[in-house]
Amino acid sequence: MAEPTLDVVDKSAVGADARQFHIGVAPGEVSTVALLPGDPFRIPLIASFLDDVVEVAHNREHRTIVGTYKGRRITATSTGMGCPSTAIAVEELARVGVTSFIRVGSSAALQPGIAPGELLVSEGTLRNDGTTAAYAHPGYPAVPDTELTVALSRHSERIAAAAGSSSHRGINASDDAFYAETPEWIAQLNRLGVLNVEMESSALFVVARLRGLRAGMVCSCSSNLVSGMSLYGDTHGLLHAGWLRSIEAALETAVELEL
Numbered sequence: 001m002a003e004p005t006l007d008v009v010d011k012s013a014v015g016a017d018a019r020q021f022h023i024g025v026a027p028g029e030v031s032t033v034a035l036l037p038g039d040p041f042r043i044p045l046i047a048s049f050l051d052d053v054v055e056v057a058h059n060r061e062h063r064t065i066v067g068t069y070k071g072r073r074i075t076a077t078s079t080g081m082g083c084p085s086t087a088i089a090v091e092e093l094a095r096v097g098v099t100s101f102i103r104v105g106s107s108a109a110l111q112p113g114i115a116p117g118e119l120l121v122s123e124g125t126l127r128n129d130g131t132t133a134a135y136a137h138p139g140y141p142a143v144p145d146t147e148l149t150v151a152l153s154r155h156s157e158r159i160a161a162a163a164g165s166s167s168h169r170g171i172n173a174s175d176d177a178f179y180a181e182t183p184e185w186i187a188q189l190n191r192l193g194v195l196n197v198e199m200e201s202s203a204l205f206v207v208a209r210l211r212g213l214r215a216g217m218v219c220s221c222s223s224n225l226v227s228g229m230s231l232y233g234d235t236h237g238l239l240h241a242g243w244l245r246s247i248e249a250a251l252e253t254a255v256e257l258e259l
């Protein structure tokens with residue numbers, strides 16, 4: 001029997017000029033820079049810094065707004081949790097015109113002396129995720145844009161210090177499985193000097209590099225996994241204050257670098 005002829009789809013060429021399938025955004029509706037929280041319910045926090053805010057779309061976990069900060073157009077889109085939905089958000093935002101991305105997330109500290117609400121700026125990500133394995137060799141580094149990271153770190157340090165808090169910079173890990181972070185894994189990351197762990201930056205940095213885009217990340221510390229400080233403690237107010245400082249640092253970076 002003859003093999004059926006397949007008309008195989010090339011996804012790299014799909015939908016570049018259309019309303020995007022997952023995020024629901026069309027070309028021309030967003031700015032060149034996007035802030036990326038994980039949680040759609042954190043989009044209003046970003047909106048509180050902006051003027052003339054418009055909601056562009058809210059489809060699945062991806063809520064998108066556009067507004068202005070100090071005269072610069074700013075987009076914010078929630079990625080949802082984890083690398084699969086983050087890779088989709090970055091791919092689709094790039095198709096509609098975004099060229100720079102700053103993740104404003106939450107993350108658990110892996111070194112002693114870091115408290116909830118302190119800021120954590122990424123200098124690179126240990127890729128403990130499955131999504132980026134589909135994109136690149138295991139040795140391919142997940143690294144943020146250097147110029148963006150230097151500016152983001154400077155603004156984070158200034159804004160944290162003004163509030164009597166701190167900002168740290170270093171290598172973080174991206175895990176896929178929040179509840180499979182065993183004590184052994186946490187101790188191993190700590191011994192490697194890894195500063196913090198979250199779940200999205202691996203995809204953000206790898207996809208951004210492969211597509212010629214700029215990316216960076218600043219997180220608010222949610223808990224400290226080597227100081228017995230659990231997520232379920234009374235730290236939400238501190239985490240929230242850190243989110244506000246991380247958003248301000250990201251916005252100042254976007255203005256300074258004209259992203």
Ligand SMILES: O=P(O)(O)O[C@H]1O[C@H](CO)[C@@H](O)[C@H]1O
Pocket residue numbers: 037038039080081082104105106107178197198199200
């Ligand atoms: O608060 P966000 O930005 O979602 O970040 C962190 O919180 C979630 C886990 O609780 C993961 O998405 C992790 O990366």
Ligand SMILES: O=c1cc[nH]c(=O)[nH]1
Pocket residue numbers: 106107108175178181197198199222225
């Ligand atoms: O991956 C993560 C993110 C936040 N907190 C954790 O404990 N793990």
